[in-house]
Amino acid sequence: MKGEIQIKIEGHIDEEWTEVFQGMSISYEEDNTVLTGLLKDEAQLHGVLNSIRDLNLKLISVKPMDDNKITKTLIIGGGPLGSLYTFLFHRAGKNVTLMDRNEHYEFIKTNGLVLVNEFSKLKEVERVKVVDTIGDDDHYDLAIILMRKNSIKKLLPTLSKNQKIKHFLFMGNNGSGFEEYLTHLPEEKVLFGFPGGGGSNIDHITHYVDSDKPGGKRMPVILGEINGEVQERTRLIQDLFESSGVPVRIVDDIDSWFKYHIAFVLPVAGALLRSGDNYKLAKDRPTIRKYILSVREAGRVLKSLGYKKSYNTKFKLFYWMPIGLLTRILSKVFNSKFSEVAMIMHVREAKDEMAELAKAFYILVKQSNLATPNLDELMREIIPSKAEEFKVNGQV
Numbered sequence: 154m155k156g157e158i159q160i161k162i163e164g165h166i167d168e169e170w171t172e173v174f175q176g177m178s179i180s181y182e183e184d185n186t187v188l189t190g191l192l193k194d195e196a197q198l199h200g201v202l203n204s205i206r207d208l209n210l211k212l213i214s215v216k217p218m219d220d221n222k223i224t225k226t227l228i229i230g231g232g233p234l235g236s237l238y239t240f241l242f243h244r245a246g247k248n249v250t251l252m253d254r255n256e257h258y259e260f261i262k263t264n265g266l267v268l269v270n271e272f273s274k275l276k277e278v279e280r281v282k283v284v285d286t287i288g289d290d291d292h293y294d295l296a297i298i299l300m301r302k303n304s305i306k307k308l309l310p311t312l313s314k315n316q317k318i319k320h321f322l323f324m325g326n327n328g329s330g331f332e333e334y335l336t337h338l339p340e341e342k343v344l345f346g347f348p349g350g351g352g353s354n355i356d357h358i359t360h361y362v363d364s365d366k367p368g369g370k371r372m373p374v375i376l377g378e379i380n381g382e383v384q385e386r387t388r389l390i391q392d393l394f395e396s397s398g399v400p401v402r403i404v405d406d407i408d409s410w411f412k413y414h415i416a417f418v419l420p421v422a423g424a425l426l427r428s429g430d431n432y433k434l435a436k437d438r439p440t441i442r443k444y445i446l447s448v449r450e451a452g453r454v455l456k457s458l459g460y461k462k463s464y465n466t467k468f469k470l471f472y473w474m475p476i477g478l479l480t481r482i483l484s485k486v487f488n489s490k491f492s493e494v495a496m497i498m499h500v501r502e503a504k505d506e507m508a509e510l511a512k513a514f515y516i517l518v519k520q521s522n523l524a525t526p527n528l529d530e531l532m533r534e535i536i537p538s539k540a541e542e543f544k545v546n547g548q549v
Contacts (some may be wrong), residue, residue, distance in 0.1 A: 157189070157190070157192075157292070158188075158198060158215065159189050159214075159215075159216055159224070160189075160202075160205070160214070161187050161212075161214045162205060162211065162213060163184070163185055163210070163211035163212075163213055164184065164185070164186065164210070165185075165186055166210070168280075173204050174190075174201050174205075175197055175200060175201050177192075177201065178190060178225060178248055178250070178282070180246065180247070180248040180249075181246060182246055187248070188201070189248055191292045191317075222389065223295050223390065223392075224294055225248045225293050225294050226242060226247060226248065226249045226250070226296075226393065227252060227293040227297070228249060228250070228251050228299065229297065229299065230252070230299040230304075231252075231253030231257050231261065231283075231354070232299060233350075233352030233359050233361045234299055234324075234348040234351070234363075235251065235297075235299035235300075236251070236268060236354070236359040237350070237352075237359065238348070238394075238399065239281055240268055240279050242393070242397050243279055243281045244279060245396060249281065249282070250282040250283065250284055251266070252283070252285065254285050258283060258284075258285040260357040261357075262283050264357075265278045266279045266280075266359065267358045267359065268358070268359045270361065270362070271361065271362050271494045272367040272490060289314045289315050290315075290317060291317065291318070292317040293317070293318045294318075294320065295320045295321075295322060295393070296318045296320070296321050296322070297322045298322065298323045299348060301503055301506040302326055302506060302510070309333070309336075309337040309338070310337060312337065320342055320390075321338060321342055321343050322346055323346070324346045324347055324348050325347065326510055328411060328415045328510045328514050330408060331379055331408070340379060344379065344387065345378075345407045346374055346375050346376045346377065346407075347374065347375040347414065349363060351495030351499050352494050352495065352499075353494070353498040353502060362490070362491055364491075365491050366489075367490075371398065372400075373399070373402045374399055374400070375410060376391060376401055376403045376404070377403065377404045377405065377410060381406055382405075383405075405462075406462045409455075409460045409462045409463070410462070412460055412514075413460065413464065413468060414465075415451075415513075415514055416448060418507075419507065419514060419532065419535070420447035420448050420531050421444060421496065421500075422500045422507045422535060423447070423533075423534040424440050424443065424531055425496060425497050427440050427534045430497050431489070431493050431497045432487070432493070435484045435488035441480045441484060442476060442480055443527050443530065443531060444531065445471055445476055445480065446476075447525070447527040447530075447531050449472060450527055450528045451525070452468060453521075453523060454514075454517055454518050454525065455517070458517060458520060504535065507535045511536060
């Protein structure tokens, strides 16, 4: 027996014993320990079994892994949602490893993941496997990348060197399509998505919200294949999240979903920066009005280019609801803990990402040949030194 093997042992053994078992990863299933790893031949398997015998451990089962199942997951990026999903997967008994670097890696290695739900103020700690590099021979069924687009660019060459990661799920804003990813990775290995919630790491502690109100339902993650088809792996990844308590929504045009999402994100980022924070924006009716008009302009740009599926019923409200009524509703939305944690915290930390998204969206604006005066004005808050880049048909 060789290939990817799962060995189940009675009781819990320490995760630091992985080297004793030929580098096999260690996870837990109820009161048992599960060893998972790629073994090159029978001799290596017998070495592991001999170690189990020598340590007087009780062997429960030995079996080859099903190639079509996701049993070993790597989450790349220890930001708020990368940390949250690692926490939830580990607590659900999944074999998950978190990759981060520098001081945050050292903190997690020493203290575990520390999370604070900003609604309930519940503080939880979970010891998880953490690494700071990806080796060319490291084997995972799935790598979930939760990083900003500008950081992913630097990571893609490293990912392309690893031939043993079966699937790559990129979760984050993407306004420029998939060509850059497919330059480095084959399409059959790649799919895309977006996390639900937001937050910030403060002194290495993850402060997050994953519902839109206290006690609310956890926000779903979005999943989509490039070709729009729901494949077996799509369902397997859906099951990975849902069996960890995270709902999933699958869309059949993930590119359109991304672009309409950015049509919301960019104007709200500009409005937040213009007012100062979400609570100030809640009282700034003129800026909320400009935000509404900016979303309408961005939506018209996308529709004129053939992007029809927004997937978001709220988007329609920006068109048919009277501006005065919608302004009052949005004022309440901005005057909330959710907006503080999921919106302004992210905008302040990710100005570089917002700038890149703005540049990508303005390629679409120029292709549409439509004037977007309100959007142009809010975009100056994101890149004030490059207002000339936001000229569209003479509008600045």
